[in-house]
Amino acid sequence: VYPAAVKSLRASGCPFLWIVCEQDWLAKEDFSGKGLVVLWCRQMNVLSHPSVGGFFTNYGWNSTTEGVSADLPFLTFSIA
Numbered sequence: 189v190y191p192a193a194v195k196s197l198r199a200s201g202c203p204f205l206w207i208v209c210e211q212d213w214l215a216k217e218d219f220s221g222k223g224l225v226v227l228w229c230r231q232m233n234v235l236s237h238p239s240v241g242g243f244f245t246n247y248g249w250n251s252t253t254e255g256v257s258a259d260l261p262f263l264t265f266s267i268a
Contacts, residue, residue: 206223
């Protein structure tokens with residue numbers, strides 16, 4: 189998932205916040221000020237920010253309920 193997502197994010201030119209689970213992955217990519225990659229954030233605070241236009245997620249239960257609560261459109265993927 190990561191290589192395709194990285195390629196798509198770069199091509200889009202859109203600003204983004206990406207929360208990753210692997211600390212080693214943080215240093216491997218340079219997004220040249222277009223985005224921010226972090227290990228953790230308060231997801232509801234981010235999702236409810238007025239500049240957020242959508243939510244790319246693996247559609248886990250917590251993420252789904254938070255995205256619905258923030259009234260955002262979803263783009264989902266399966267990790268299985």
